[in-house]
Amino acid sequence: MAAVEFETVIGIEVHAQLVTKSKAFCSCPSVYGGEPNTQTCPVCLGLPGALPVLNNDAVSMAILMGLATGCRIAPRSVFARKNYFYPDCPKNYQISMYDKPLCEEGRLEFELDGEIRGVALERIHLEEDAGKLIHADEGGSLVDFNRCGVPLIEIVSKPEIGSAEEASRYLVALRQLLRYLGICDGNMEEGSLRCDVNISLRRPGDKLGTKTEIKNLNSFRAVELGIRFEIERQAGVLRSGGRIEQVTNLWDSGQKKLLTMRSKEYAHDYRYFPEPDLLPLDVDGAWIERLRAALPELPLSREKRFREKFGLPAYDANVLCAEKGLADYYETVVGAGSDPKLAANWVMREILEETRSGAEFAVASAPVPAERLAELIALVSGGVISNSAGREVFKEMVKSADPAAKVVERLGLTQVSGEKELEQWVSDAIAANPDEVARYKAGKTQLLGFFVGQVMKKSAGKANPKLTGEIVKKKLEG
Numbered sequence: 176m177a178a179v180e181f182e183t184v185i186g187i188e189v190h191a192q193l194v195t196k197s198k199a200f201c202s203c204p205s206v207y208g209g210e211p212n213t214q215t216c217p218v219c220l221g222l223p224g225a226l227p228v229l230n231n232d233a234v235s236m237a238i239l240m241g242l243a244t245g246c247r248i249a250p251r252s253v254f255a256r257k258n259y260f261y262p263d264c265p266k267n268y269q270i271s272m273y274d275k276p277l278c279e280e281g282r283l284e285f286e287l288d289g290e291i292r293g294v295a296l297e298r299i300h301l302e303e304d305a306g307k308l309i310h311a312d313e314g315g316s317l318v319d320f321n322r323c324g325v326p327l328i329e330i331v332s333k334p335e336i337g338s339a340e341e342a343s344r345y346l347v348a349l350r351q352l353l354r355y356l357g358i359c360d361g362n363m364e365e366g367s368l369r370c371d372v373n374i375s376l377r378r379p380g381d382k383l384g385t386k387t388e389i390k391n392l393n394s395f396r397a398v399e400l401g402i403r404f405e406i407e408r409q410a411g412v413l414r415s416g417g418r419i420e421q422v423t424n425l426w427d428s429g430q431k432k433l434l435t436m437r438s439k440e441y442a443h444d445y446r447y448f449p450e451p452d453l454l455p456l457d458v459d460g461a462w463i464e465r466l467r468a469a470l471p472e473l474p475l476s477r478e479k480r481f482r483e484k485f486g487l488p489a490y491d492a493n494v495l496c497a498e499k500g501l502a503d504y505y506e507t508v509v510g511a512g513s514d515p516k517l518a519a520n521w522v523m524r525e526i527l528e529e530t531r532s533g534a535e536f537a538v539a540s541a542p543v544p545a546e547r548l549a550e551l552i553a554l555v556s557g558g559v560i561s562n563s564a565g566r567e568v569f570k571e572m573v574k575s576a577d578p579a580a581k582v583v584e585r586l587g588l589t590q591v592s593g594e595k596e597l598e599q600w601v602s603d604a605i606a607a608n609p610d611e612v613a614r615y616k617a618g619k620t621q622l623l624g625f626f627v628g629q630v631m632k633k634s635a636g637k638a639n640p641k642l643t644g645e646i647v648k649k650k651l652e653g
């Protein structure tokens with residue numbers, strides 16, 4: 176292998192909006208999509224004299240994420256003011272955490288090229304979101320303060336990520352975990368999951384190079400593309416003997432390119448100091464243990480269990496565990512008596528085909544209830560209907576919400592296993608295809624499938640394929 180010219184060093188900061196009912200420090204609703212400036216109050220507008228009150232649910236959610244990633248949860252953490260002046264921030268500071276964060280020293284694991292890879296996390300802390308600027312077509316900008324004060328966790332990785340692909344896998348795993356925990360919907364388009372990436376290059380053996388930042392990465396695709404662009408750009412500068420400037424790049428998703436914005440701020444520009452309006456956050460052991468007991472089975476262990484307990488291939492386990500709701504659904508189907516591998520096939524094919532992509536899978540709103548799918552699978556594996564008839568029945572079940580047996584009856588799909596009828600169909604198929612018969616007899620026995628197919632066609636999918644195969648064999652070989 177050729178020597179590596181440059182090593183890539185990537186660190187990622189993710190802001191994840193927590194799905195609490197109310198905001199981090201006031202009782203305004205924190206739901207997305209309200210009419211602009213209808214979800215505000217003196218606290219989140221920063222009016223004089225208004226005091227913040229911490230939302231305990233936000234703390235619990237942040238701790239859950241800390242526990243799920245093996246972080247140390249600080250018994251005492253401290254909120255800090257991050258001062259900056261911008262129209263999206265009416266207080267002129269954001270309440271965040273600085274030198275005493277809530278969670279430290281964790282690790283996020285994910286699969287990369289068939290192996291488990293771990294990236295160390297520096298910290299997870301709580302903070303509040305800023306408002307949103309809307310640039311009006313007729314010129315000027317409008318500001319919507321609904322998002323002001325919505326609770327976020329910031330998850331900061333150590334600079335241990337080595338490629339665009341690994342960065343993207345890290346984010347996919349992070350989003351999956353947040354959704355498993357039910358603390359963030361992970362919707363990157365609506366901005367409930369946002370990420371900033373730091374990138375530097377160095378020649379092998381050198382110390383860390385100067386890093387640049389990319390902001391505005393609003394999809395996994397943007398993350399991969401943006402990082403690839405920046406790696407190429409930096410490599411070009413270094414190859415020609417230039418120096419990397421510490422800049423911030425904005426990803427322009429329309430033009431698919433990076434726009435260099437301004438030189439990066441340093442922490443001291445924010446003049447952090449402890450938030451005087453809030454007490455230090457004390458978290459006792461009982462609180463932590465309660466949350467630890469509430470942790471769901473996490474994606475990687477669930478995949479492992481699916482492989483071991485249900486004998487599923489790694490691919491199936493991975494697809495089924497991509498979302499907690501889907502994995503729950505699958506387990507309900509198996510729990511209702513279906514063969515695990517058959518159930519996996521039906522869920523991955525039929526159920527996922529009927530599920531809107533991008534939406535979170537929920538057991539309660541599945542295209543067909545789990546117990547009903549199990550009934551259908553039982554009809555197929557018991558030989559009452561053929562596999563192809565089963566797929567037809569499934570489509571009907573999605574539309575009509577009728578149980579499988581009723582649909583089978585209505586469509587007249589009950590599989591024909593009567594020897595007399597099957598024999599007649601097979602004889603017809605043999606008589607109609609003398610060339611194939613001759614080739615079969617000359618040793619091309621793979622043509623068995625051809626004859627079974629002919630019978631299936633003739634019977635409109637109702638012939639029992641297994642019995643049909645046996646009769647074809649008997650007639651052509653016996």
Ligand SMILES: [Zn+2]
Nearest residue numbers: 201203216219
């Ligand atoms: Zn408010």
